[in-house]
Amino acid sequence: MTPSIQPVILCGGAGTRLWPASRGARAKQFLDILGEESLFARTLARVAGPGFGRPLVICGTQHVAMVRAQSGDHAPRLIVEPAPRNTAAAVALAVAGASPDALLLVMPSDHIITDVAAFHRAIGQAASLAREDWLVTFGIEPERPDTGFGYIASGAPIGDSAFAVRRFIEKPPLKDAEAMLAEGGYSWNAGIFLFRAGAMRAAMLTHCPAIFEAAEAGFAKGAENGDTLLADRTAFEAAPSDSIDYAVMEKHDRVAVVPVAMGWSDLGSWQAVHALAGCDEAGNACAGDLFALDSRGCLVRAEGKRVSLVGMEDVAVIVDGDDILVMPLARSQDVRAAALARQ
Amino acid sequence: MTPSIQPVILCGGAGTRLWPASRGARAKQFLDILGEESLFARTLARVAGPGFGRPLVICGTQHVAMVRAQSGDHAPRLIVEPAPRNTAAAVALAVAGASPDALLLVMPSDHIITDVAAFHRAIGQAASLAREDWLVTFGIEPERPDTGFGYIASGAPIGDSAFAVRRFIEKPPLKDAEAMLAEGGYSWNAGIFLFRAGAMRAAMLTHCPAIFEAAEAGFAKGAENGDTLLADRTAFEAAPSDSIDYAVMEKHDRVAVVPVAMGWSDLGSWQAVHALAGCDEAGNACAGDLFALDSRGCLVRAEGKRVSLVGMEDVAVIVDGDDILVMPLARSQDVRAAALARQ
Numbered sequence: 218m219t220p221s222i223q224p225v226i227l228c229g230g231a232g233t234r235l236w237p238a239s240r241g242a243r244a245k246q247f248l249d250i251l252g253e254e255s256l257f258a259r260t261l262a263r264v265a266g267p268g269f270g271r272p273l274v275i276c277g278t279q280h281v282a283m284v285r286a287q288s289g290d291h292a293p294r295l296i297v298e299p300a301p302r303n304t305a306a307a308v309a310l311a312v313a314g315a316s317p318d319a320l321l322l323v324m325p326s327d328h329i330i331t332d333v334a335a336f337h338r339a340i341g342q343a344a345s346l347a348r349e350d351w352l353v354t355f356g357i358e359p360e361r362p363d364t365g366f367g368y369i370a371s372g373a374p375i376g377d378s379a380f381a382v383r384r385f386i387e388k389p390p391l392k393d394a395e396a397m398l399a400e401g402g403y404s405w406n407a408g409i410f411l412f413r414a415g416a417m418r419a420a421m422l423t424h425c426p427a428i429f430e431a432a433e434a435g436f437a438k439g440a441e442n443g444d445t446l447l448a449d450r451t452a453f454e455a456a457p458s459d460s461i462d463y464a465v466m467e468k469h470d471r472v473a474v475v476p477v478a479m480g481w482s483d484l485g486s487w488q489a490v491h492a493l494a495g496c497d498e499a500g501n502a503c504a505g506d507l508f509a510l511d512s513r514g515c516l517v518r519a520e521g522k523r524v525s526l527v528g529m530e531d532v533a534v535i536v537d538g539d540d541i542l543v544m545p546l547a548r549s550q551d552v553r554a555a556a557l558a559r560q
Numbered sequence: 561m562t563p564s565i566q567p568v569i570l571c572g573g574a575g576t577r578l579w580p581a582s583r584g585a586r587a588k589q590f591l592d593i594l595g596e597e598s599l600f601a602r603t604l605a606r607v608a609g610p611g612f613g614r615p616l617v618i619c620g621t622q623h624v625a626m627v628r629a630q631s632g633d634h635a636p637r638l639i640v641e642p643a644p645r646n647t648a649a650a651v652a653l654a655v656a657g658a659s660p661d662a663l664l665l666v667m668p669s670d671h672i673i674t675d676v677a678a679f680h681r682a683i684g685q686a687a688s689l690a691r692e693d694w695l696v697t698f699g700i701e702p703e704r705p706d707t708g709f710g711y712i713a714s715g716a717p718i719g720d721s722a723f724a725v726r727r728f729i730e731k732p733p734l735k736d737a738e739a740m741l742a743e744g745g746y747s748w749n750a751g752i753f754l755f756r757a758g759a760m761r762a763a764m765l766t767h768c769p770a771i772f773e774a775a776e777a778g779f780a781k782g783a784e785n786g787d788t789l790l791a792d793r794t795a796f797e798a799a800p801s802d803s804i805d806y807a808v809m810e811k812h813d814r815v816a817v818v819p820v821a822m823g824w825s826d827l828g829s830w831q832a833v834h835a836l837a838g839c840d841e842a843g844n845a846c847a848g849d850l851f852a853l854d855s856r857g858c859l860v861r862a863e864g865k866r867v868s869l870v871g872m873e874d875v876a877v878i879v880d881g882d883d884i885l886v887m888p889l890a891r892s893q894d895v896r897a898a899a900l901a902r903q
Contacts, residue, residue, distance in 0.1 A: 237868075508901045510894065519884075525580075525898040527887035529875075534886055541862075543877055543886055544870035551853065555868040558851045 223319050224264035225311040228276035228284060228326040229301055234486055236556035237540035238518060246327035247283045250490055256327045261291045263333055275307045299450035305425055305464035306456040309432030310448060317415030320347050324409045331480030339477040342378045343411040350416040351473040356404025358478045362394035365485060367406040369474050382472040404476050425464040431456035486549035487533045491516040516546060566662050567607035568654040571619035571627060571669040572644055577829055579899035580883035581861060589670035590626045593833055599670045604634045606676055618650045642793035648807035649799040652764055652775030653791060660758030663690050667752045674823030682820040685721045686754040693759040694816040699747025701821045705737035708828060710749040712817050725815040747819050768807040774799035829892035830876045834859040859889060
């Protein structure tokens with residue numbers, strides 16, 4: 218019998234790019250950005266059912282209450298980080314508590330995947346490789362020369378549907394992104410990984426032993442309370458802060474990519490949200506009460522207020538509590554400046 | 561001794577053009593649109609002091625409380641209209657209660673005049689004509705070919721600083737407005753009038769007797785309560801609804817205009833408000849808490865909220881209660897559509 222996949226959901230992000238809706242304890246992953254459920258709840262639902270084990274959530278202390286409130290029937294185990302140490306240390310915590318042969322599926326908590334069946338098929342393909350000690354990453358087939366993502370260059374094929382990773386490319390200039398799109402054989406790095414716990418442990422002990430040992434000690438000395446383990450602060454804080462991409466994936470020699478088209482988005486800006494939101498015939502997407510006259514292509518999040526637009530095009534109007542953000546959607550990358558000013 | 565001027569302030573407007581700030585009982589005249597005092601309070605202050613008698617305010621029942629609250633030490637008398645019947649009937653109420661030789665200075669409650677000394681000089685010039693039974697209107701020297709105002713064509717001079725009115729021109733097409741500006745001898749009709757009560761009474765009995773008689777009966781049968789007279793509903797409601805311009809001024813043969821440059825604005829749109837508001841070096845004018853990045857020429861009324869603009873130009877963001885209006889300032893004339901939709 219195939220061992221089940223152990224979902225590991227990384228829930229430590231703050232998500233200021235969707236300010237003012239996302240901030241503080243109510244981070245992006247906990248918002249119902251596309252209506253109905255939160256991104257976190259959708260992530261949990263996406264890896265529930267036959268073939269998946271009980272999920273594990275790694276989060277910070279400020280997010281424990283939201284995780285519990287939004288977990289519904291999924292009853293995840295929690296490992297709580299006493300301080301943020303980026304994704305390598307978070308993955309190390311999950312590995313430290315797993316049996317060596319467990320297959321861990323690590324994923325962010327704030328992305329959207331519309332074709333879940335395609336995701337599940339890719340997980341099946343990746344699991345076969347993970348059993349052979351490949352560290353597998355999922356590559357998103359690029360739809361445009363986006364400069365906001367890292368890229369993965371595919372190398373030699375492994376079987377029908379995977380490739381050895383030739384190299385990782387950091388967020389590229391537009392010229393390079395266009396060239397990769399034209400050449401083919403590149404995919405976006407979505408930060409979703411599947412591996413055998415023992416294989417990742419060995420890779421970490423080779424490439425980033427300080428991170429792994431700090432996380433392992435933090436786990437071993439952690440305070441358990443029912444389903445929740447609070448990692449030991451002193452031990453865990455000793456971990457250098459680094460991403461799993463930098464610390465392990467880019468250095469390891471047995472990394473595979475499974476390319477997949479699954480309607481993925483990181484919803485990394487209000488513009489990305491607008492692209493996925495349900496729009497009316499004028500291209501306006503609204504959560505809440507909107508009156509629009511001669512207005513097109515706008516994104517409105519009214520949050521209990523009544524927004525009236527007259528003659529506006531391609532702008533975002535985001536209301537949250539006492540804050541109202543107004544900007545062209547094309548300026549979505551500059552939200553952080555406002556978020557910082559309004560802290 | 562020169563008899564004093566009796567100010568008559570018409571306070572019946574609703575002012576939806578500054579929606580959502582202006583609405584219902586809190587009409588435009590009661591707002592501190594340019595900071596500090598309301599337009600109504602500024603109007604009262606403008607006609608207080610030597611040479612002016614006790615002011616009379618004509619308003620609707622829904623505005624009595626605001627008038628009282630914002631009258632400060634001016635202690636005006638009030639005549640309350642049980643139903644709105646436009647400006648002719650309002651002027652008739654004031655005339656009905658005045659001695660024939662009283663000089664009535666009728667003016668709207670929601671305009672701004674920055675050069676009050678020039679206004680007072682013009683009042684002195686107009687008073688001389690009013691004593692000779694001219695119905696005097698004040699003509700604003702036009703600064704641009706505005707299509708939002710009526711125009712007054714000057715005819716033969718009367719003394720040094722006044723003219724007989726040749727004709728009134730309704731809000732003109734741009735072409736006609738440009739031609740008038742080029743030709744000279746035209747001024748904007750600001751709806752400010754000075755006349756002897758007896759002269760206006762005679763003119764109304766000639767040109768609009770039904771209006772005057774209904775208002776006079778409404779006044780005579782009205783219910784007095786201290787400084788406030790509530791006109792009799794049945795009698796007053798019989799008055800046809802018409803403006804003082806149409807009902808009297810355009811028909812009378814002894815109408816004079818005193819042209820005056822006095823920093824006048826009717827603040828008839830958010831664009832007009834922006835033009836008069838104090839702006840920062842980027843041309844942004846804000847009442848409230850604004851963070852602006854790469855934003856120019858905007859008008860923000862934050863009303864207790866925090867507005868953040870990124871990359872916006874020449875837009876209005878008006879917050880009031882549960883309503884948020886966003887539009888280019890150039891679309892200010894279309895506010896009414898939003899106001900109607902949000903009633």
